[in-house]
Structure formats: C-alpha cells, structure tokens
Amino acid sequence: MIKDRVRTEAYRAAIFQHSDFIKDKVVLDVGCGTGILSIFCAFAGARKVYAVDASEIAIQAREVVKTNGLSETVVVLVGRIEEVQIEEEVDVIISEWMGYMLLYESMLSSVIFARDRWLKPGGIILPSHATLYLAPITNVERYAESIDFWRDVYGIDMSAMLPLAKQCSFEEPCVESITAENVMSWPETLRPIRCYANTVDRLPSLSSCYRIFTGMAGPLHGFALWFDVKFSGATPSSSDTQSGTWLESSLSNGSHVNGMFQKVKHARIADEIILSTAPEEAPTHWQQTILYIYDPRDVKQDEQISGSITMSQSRENPRFLNIHLEYKCGGRCYVKETVMR
Amino acid sequence: MIKDRVRTEAYRAAIFQHSDFIKDKVVLDVGCGTGILSIFCAFAGARKVYAVDASEIAIQAREVVKTNGLSETVVVLVGRIEEVQIEEEVDVIISEWMGYMLLYESMLSSVIFARDRWLKPGGIILPSHATLYLAPITNVERYAESIDFWRDVYGIDMSAMLPLAKQCSFEEPCVESITAENVMSWPETLRPIRCYANTVDRLPSLSSCYRIFTGMAGPLHGFALWFDVKFSGATPSSSDTQSGTWLESSLSNGSHVNGMFQKVKHARIADEIILSTAPEEAPTHWQQTILYIYDPRDVKQDEQISGSITMSQSRENPRFLNIHLEYKCGGRCYVKETVMR
Numbered sequence: 001m002i003k004d005r006v007r008t009e010a011y012r013a014a015i016f017q018h019s020d021f022i023k024d025k026v027v028l029d030v031g032c033g034t035g036i037l038s039i040f041c042a043f044a045g046a047r048k049v050y051a052v053d054a055s056e057i058a059i060q061a062r063e064v065v066k067t068n069g070l071s072e073t074v075v076v077l078v079g080r081i082e083e084v085q086i087e088e089e090v091d092v093i094i095s096e097w098m099g100y101m102l103l104y105e106s107m108l109s110s111v112i113f114a115r116d117r118w119l120k121p122g123g124i125i126l127p128s129h130a131t132l133y134l135a136p137i138t139n140v141e142r143y144a145e146s147i148d149f150w151r152d153v154y155g156i157d158m159s160a161m162l163p164l165a166k167q168c169s170f171e172e173p174c175v176e177s178i179t180a181e182n183v184m185s186w187p188e189t190l191r192p193i194r195c196y197a198n199t200v201d202r203l204p205s206l207s208s209c210y211r212i213f214t215g216m217a218g219p220l221h222g223f224a225l226w227f228d229v230k231f232s233g234a235t236p237s238s239s240d241t242q243s244g245t246w247l248e249s250s251l252s253n254g255s256h257v258n259g260m261f262q263k264v265k266h267a268r269i270a271d272e273i274i275l276s277t278a279p280e281e282a283p284t285h286w287q288q289t290i291l292y293i294y295d296p297r298d299v300k301q302d303e304q305i306s307g308s309i310t311m312s313q314s315r316e317n318p319r320f321l322n323i324h325l326e327y328k329c330g331g332r333c334y335v336k337e338t339v340m341r
Numbered sequence: 342m343i344k345d346r347v348r349t350e351a352y353r354a355a356i357f358q359h360s361d362f363i364k365d366k367v368v369l370d371v372g373c374g375t376g377i378l379s380i381f382c383a384f385a386g387a388r389k390v391y392a393v394d395a396s397e398i399a400i401q402a403r404e405v406v407k408t409n410g411l412s413e414t415v416v417v418l419v420g421r422i423e424e425v426q427i428e429e430e431v432d433v434i435i436s437e438w439m440g441y442m443l444l445y446e447s448m449l450s451s452v453i454f455a456r457d458r459w460l461k462p463g464g465i466i467l468p469s470h471a472t473l474y475l476a477p478i479t480n481v482e483r484y485a486e487s488i489d490f491w492r493d494v495y496g497i498d499m500s501a502m503l504p505l506a507k508q509c510s511f512e513e514p515c516v517e518s519i520t521a522e523n524v525m526s527w528p529e530t531l532r533p534i535r536c537y538a539n540t541v542d543r544l545p546s547l548s549s550c551y552r553i554f555t556g557m558a559g560p561l562h563g564f565a566l567w568f569d570v571k572f573s574g575a576t577p578s579s580s581d582t583q584s585g586t587w588l589e590s591s592l593s594n595g596s597h598v599n600g601m602f603q604k605v606k607h608a609r610i611a612d613e614i615i616l617s618t619a620p621e622e623a624p625t626h627w628q629q630t631i632l633y634i635y636d637p638r639d640v641k642q643d644e645q646i647s648g649s650i651t652m653s654q655s656r657e658n659p660r661f662l663n664i665h666l667e668y669k670c671g672g673r674c675y676v677k678e679t680v681m682r
Binding site: 040063068154 | 404405501
C-alpha cells in the first residue's frame with residue numbers, strides 16, 4: 001500500500017501542512033506498518049512519535065527508523081493499540097485505517113480507542129473526517145465480457161452458462177476501477193464519519209437510505225461505493241455537525257456533461273487536503289467497490305432510484321461484512337444480498 | 342479459460358484440421374468443462390462424442406449441448422474419467438489438460454488413463470505432444486518495483502524492508518507475463534511428453550539437468566518456465582522418439598537480434614498446429630511461470646548457466662508442486678527451493 005502514491009503523498013502533504021501544530025509535539029501512529037507516516041511526522045518536527053502496530057512488520061519498522069537515525073524520536077511498539085503502554089498522552093493521532101469500501105477491515109475502532117485513551121484535549125486527528133459514497137453505475141463492457149460473452153461463444157449458444165456466469169462474476173462485491181463515465185448520478189453520502197465525534201459502538205455497521213436521480217439513461221448494472229477522507233486538523237467545531245463533503249447540486253446545474261459526472265468542487269476550507277478514492281480521481285489501491293446486479297435494468301435520465309443499504313459484521317466471521325442492498329427503480333423493488341469476505 | 346482465444350482457437354483449428362479423421366468417428370473429451378471442444382468435434386462430423394467432467398460444470402455443459410441441438414451426438418457424463426462407464430471404445434481423445442507450467446494441476450494422468458482404457462488401436466490424441474521449456478530471464482523493471490523501491494521511499498532509506506520484500510515478492514513461483522526481451526538464452530527443453538507413449542508413473546514428477554549459454558549480458562533475475570503442445574494427429578511413429586520441438590540453434594546463427602530472442606522456426610510438419618505459451622507468442626491465460634531469485638547475478642554474454650530442476654508432488658498437499666532449482670553461474674552454485682501452491 002506504501003506504493004500507492006496518491007495515498008502516501010496525501011498523508012505526507014497533510015503532515016507537512018500541519019507541521020506548525022506537530023512541531024515539538026507528541027504523535028501516535030495507529031497501525032504504523034512500515035513506519036513511513038511516523039517518519040514523516042519526525043521530519044515535520046515532532047518531539048516524539050509512538051508508532052504502534054500489532055503485526056510483525058513493526059519489527060521492520062523499527063529497523064527502518066534506526067537506519068534513518070530517528071530512534072530517539074520514533075518509538076516503535078509491537079502490539080495492539082488497546083494493549084500497548086504509551087508513556088504519555090499525545091497531541092496528534094495519525095492513522096491510515098481505511099479499508100476497501102471504507103469499512104471492510106477498517107481500523108477505525110482502534111483510532112477511536114486511541115483517541116479516547118491517549119489524545120490530549122485540543123489534540124488533532126489525521127485524517128479528521130471520512131465519508132462513504134454510493135452511486136448507481138452502468139458498465140456495458142464489463143457486463144458484455146462477463147455475461148453477454150456466453151450468448152455466442154465461437155458460434156455456439158452457451159446461454160445455459162448465464163446463471164453460473166452471473167454468480168461467479170457478480171455474487172460478491174468486486175474491488176475494481178471504474179471511471180466517471182460509468183457513474184450514473186451524483187453520489188449519495190452514506191456515512192460521514194467525524195473522527196473527533198464518532199463512537200465505537202456505531203461501527204462497523206451502517207444502515208442508510210438513499211434517493212438518487214440519474215443524470216443519464218442506460219442500463220443500470222450495479223452500485224459503486226467509494227470514500228474520501230479529509231485532513232482538517234482543526235479540533236471539533238460546528239462544521240463537524242454538517243454531514244458530507246459534496247455540494248448539494250441539482251442535476252440541472254450544467255455540471256453533467258456528455259454522460260460524465262465532472263469533478264464536483266468541494267465546499268472546503270482553502271488548501272484542505274482530501275484523499276479521494278472517487279472514480280474521477282487518480283486511482284488508488286482501494287479502487288472502487290462494485291455491487292453488481294445480475295440483470296441490468298434500463299433506466300431513463302432523471303429517473304429516481306431509491307432504497308437502502310445495510311452493512312453489518314458477519315456472524316460467520318467478524319472480518320466479513322454482510323451487505324443488504326435494496327433498490328427501487330421503474331416501480332419495482334429489488335434486493336441484493338452479498339458478503340464481502 | 343474458454344475466453345483465452347489463443348487456446349480455444351488452436352483447439353478449434355486442430356479439430357477441423359483433423360475433420361477427415363474425426364468424421365463419423367467416436368470422440369472422448371477428457372475434462373470437457375463447458376463442452377466447447379466436444380461441440381467443435383460434433384461440428385467436425387463426429388458420430389458420437391463422450392464429454393466427461395468430474396465437476397458440476399458438466400451439468401451446464403449438458404444444457405449447452407441441448408440448446409445447440411446436439412444431444413443425439415454429444416453425451417455428457419458427470420464423473421471422474423477413471424470411474425465413468427462409456428459405451429464403446431473411441432477413435433479420438435481430445436483434452437485440454439495443461440496446467441500452469443504444464444504440470445501444475447495438470448490432468449495428463451487422466452488423459453493417459455483414458456488412452457489406455459478407451460482408445461482404439463490407431464486412434465489419435467489431441468494434443469499429441471507437449472514440451473516444457475526453461476530459460477534464464479532478466480527483468481529489471483519487475484525487480485526495481487518489487488525490491489529496489491525500498492531503497493529510497495519518498496526520501497526514506499527503507500532497505501531494512503528488503504528481506505521481507507524479497508520473500509513476499511519472490512518466494513513462490515509467479516504466474517505472470519514476460520516478453521521475449523526478458524529471455525536471456527534459447528530455452529532448454531526440459532520435458533517432452535509424447536501422449537501416445539507416456540506412462541502415468543512418470544508424472545507429475547520431473548527431474549532434468551540443463552546447460553544454457555546466455556545470448557546477452559545483464560542481471561539474471563530468475564528462470565522462466567513455459568510450454569507448448571502440438572496437435573499431430575498421426576499415430577506413434579519414429580518421430581515420437583525425438584524430443585523437443587525447437588531446432589538446435591547455435592547462438593552465433595544471427596537469430597539473436599538486439600537482445601531479443603526471435604521466434605524460432607520449429608522443425609515441424611507443414612501446417613502442424615502448435616499452441617505455444619512462449620513469451621514471444623500471443624499471450625494466453627497460462628502466461629509464463631517465473632522462479633525469481635532473491636539477488637540478481639550479473640552474467641556476461643555467452644556465459645554458461647547450468648544446473649538442474651526437480652519438480653515433485655508435495656507430501657503436504659498432492660495438488661502442490663515442490664520445485665528444487667539448482668543453477669551455477671560465475672563459478673558458484675545456488676539453490677532455489679519453492680512450492681507452487
């Protein structure tokens with residue numbers, strides 16, 4: 001993941017943007033991995049950085065810190081954040097905790113724990129906000145190669161394979177890259193997470209209704225999920241009570257050009273750094289997560305698609321996420337049940 | 342795999358090339374999958390095709406056969422070839438049995454069983470021959486992105502990560518695509534398999550010595566394995582006692598141009614169909630299998646690399662292949678031990 005330049009450069013930029021705050025302060029890096037974010041914080045002037053990771057990669061991180069002559073500043077602790085003993089409270093928590101679709105194998109609960117246990121009043125959390133989005137998508141090429149392919153295979157009618165092909169291709173959520181051309185509407189904000197305010201017991205489950213108006217006609221092939229995170233170092237303020245980072249834009253405002261949803265300008269503080277995994281942004285290792293439906297539904301422009309999505313921890317395996325998606329279009333209701341394993 | 346056009350079109354071409362032989366005859370398709378090869382045989386005029394597969398995909402294959410009005414000709418049998426009861430002996434055995442690196446999860450032993458149990462004297466096997474190749478490779482880009490990357494990560498010396506990076510990237514065989522530019526010598530034929538002559542007890546183990554002369558200087562990063570199969574319908578002849586399909590070419594014959602090993606013309610019967618997974622050919626889903634070494638060795642042009650390779654069924658899991666590779670270059674001997682899982 002360190003090779004994901006978009007990710008690493010967003011974190012680096014955010015750290016240096018907050019160097020006035022970080023200078024001579026104490027930082028806690030939750031899930032430090034190779035230790036790169038801790039080292040960036042040391043470069044930004046931190047007096048002390050506690051780099052914590054439960055994985056054995058922390059042993060390598062300690063070597064990396066040593067090689068770079070930072071052993072005095074960066075203290076690597078191998079263990080779960082809930083169990084390690086840190087010598088002092090901290091001014092800054094930094095963490096790259098986001099999983100696929102934000103919530104899959106996310107470490108947010110560790111960040112929340114660290115905040116409640118170790119963050120001084122007035123301390124900052126980077127990133128400070130995260131938002132999960134949902135949008136209907138069309139993907140004719142993907143459907144053609146996975147499904148339509150079987151209708152005529154070297155002149156042979158293999159449509160008997162269609163049920164199996166649909167199951168193999170689309171039963172589970174697909175982590176893959178789409179483009180802005182695939183997205184049929186403005187995204188709906190499903191889950192704004194304010195790291196200063198969130199409590200653990202609301203995670204990682206999510207239940208949200210949505211209502212979307214399509215900006216283009218075409219076959220609906222599924223729904224995409226993606227997220228962004230913001231690095232607002234400011235401590236909790238009234239702005240934290242607002243949800244979402246997208247401007248409310250009506251479809252008639254002219255931003256929808258040639259079937260493409262152009263990048264929406266965020267209602268953001270000047271120079272606020274955002275790491276976005278949206279289809280129209282530079283690709284990241286998170287890509288997008290697509291919930292494909294087995295049979296495309298033709299939708300018109302300006303058609304309403306509404307429904308709800310629920311994500312909850314699987315009882316089978318706490319790592320897994322059960323997803324229950326309902327969508328209503330063309331006057332009919334449909335359900336997609338799936339598990340992200 | 343049916344989407345691998347190179348594979349499917351080679352089989353189709355081979356079937357139609359042998360349509361004079363197939364017409365009004367009985368065919369056995371070992372591991373029929375979706376049934377596509379069986380249907381091609383029906384199109385080529387077979388009187389009866391027995392399509393056998395142990396997997397439940399055979400149930401779909403039966404539906405495909407029905408949809409295409411071929412239920413009278415193509416009889417789909419769900420079961421292991423060693424257990425199904427076929428009503429008669431057959432004139433033709435067709436099978437797509439090749440695994441990665443030819444031998445990994447190969448179904449050759451099922452083909453050999455079918456030959457000994459069901460093939461009439463004078464019957465044909467498609468494909469008739471298979472050959473496994475080995476060649477040293479250089480892959481500076483792959484090594485740089487997997488290993489050298491850690492030497493300077495956003496200005497941080499992360500060389501402490503190198504041992505872990507080498508293990509993660511190169512411990513196991515990698516199925517990936519290289520090009521002719523990566524290949525440092527003519528390939529060595531490791532294992533010519535004559536489907537008319539082979540016996541089961543020699544498979545899937547393999548032990549072979551090799552001696553190669555490099556055609557270019559550069560860092561040796563590992564060894565590539567690939568294979569080809571030939572569709573010589575002719576029944577066993579003296580030519581079956583010859584091994585390999587590549588012309589013996591000295592490196593001084595001028596075919597080695599600009600560091601690229603050009604396609605070698607096979608010493609082949611006119612119009613003989615060959616399905617090749619070599620780096621210089623159109624890509625297939627088999628790609629090539631690369632055994633990377635942890636530390637590159639600089640080799641000169643015309644340098645000898647010699648050694649041995651042994652592949653044997655794992656005791657841990659019969660599906661796994663243990664690979665023991667020895668290579669000597671620059672006067673020193675090295676060993677790579679790995680498992681293909």
